[in-house]
Amino acid sequence: MSSIMDSVNQRTQLVGQNRLELLLFRLNGKQRFGINVFKVREVLQCPPLTQIPRLNALVRGIAHIRGQTISIIDLSLATGGRKIENLENGFIIIAEYNRSVQGFLVGSVERIINTNWDAILPPPKGTGKASYLTAVTEVEDELIEILDVEKILNEISPLKTDISQDLAATLDVKSSAGKIIFIADDSSVARNQVKKALTALGLEIETAKNGQEALTRLKELASETGDVTDKVGILVSDIEMPVMDGYTLTAEIKNNPELARLRVVLHTSLSGVFNQAMVKKVGADDFIAKFHPDELATAVEKWLGSDSKEK
Missing domain, CATH: 2.40.50.180 (CheA-289, Domain 4)
Structure with a gap:
């Protein structure tokens, strides 16, 4: 075998x-x-x-x-x-x-x-x-x-989803007030885990069940102003999703002028050097292996506070 x-x-x-x-x-x-x-x-x-x-x-x-x-x-x-x-x-x-x-x-x-x-x-x-x-x-x-x-x-073994109190006390995303954290993941458990971990940031959270659903919604939000980053602060996306995977979603985002400035963090149970190579290939901003709430929240805060024009 x-x-x-x-x-x-x-x-x-x-x-x-x-x-x-x-x-x-x-x-x-x-x-x-x-x-x-x-x-x-x-x-x-x-x-x-x-x-x-x-x-x-x-x-x-x-x-x-x-x-x-x-x-x-x-x-x-x-x-x-x-x-x-x-x-x-x-x-x-x-x-x-x-x-x-x-x-x-x-x-x-x-x-x-x-x-x-x-x-x-x-x-x-x-x-x-x-x-x-x-x-x-x-x-x-x-x-x-x-x-x-x-x-x-x-x-079998529930994961801790709350961020630590020490980290919660230091988080600051005031510059992104009013923006959405967008989560794409096909697992209802994983979506809820990510949502709970990022709730401490105090921003509105929106979710999608697959890459195509996420892309369609992001395009809708972008059509309102011509730039999705006016509405959405960051996308946290799984890689393995039905219909459209996270790699393809990222590539579609980065090749669309109305979406290209959106920061994309790929968050997946897949791991290894291979994924790091793919992150660069499709233009994602970061890769976080599931699931550590403090690491995820820290990465999201970092990219929310960065300016995509610097890329």
């Missing part, structure tokens, strides 16, 4: 063109799910798991993999299904989210598909707040479900 991942590093050219690759897997039934290849470090047959006291009920045990102790989360249990019984035939997807490494137990792993972000759509209406879907797509006339992993992880 490791051979599936061998060519991942050769595929980085896909990103920035609103393209991605999904690793397909199944849990207990016939339904197929997908995870962005760039979140995945490794795929391996489920190793022996060690049980330790007081583990979260969704964590089947811990595994020692390449010198690291990793919690193994049963994705079927985590999404309300029955646990994966046959561990010997199961697989572990080792992935990195929010500055930490997790192992996701799945029933089987299939293959990698190449697709466009515009083929990745928001989940159907009516799925409700309890849904663990962040997006869906269609492959070979079959619906592929993409899970809101950030929601799952937050339920």
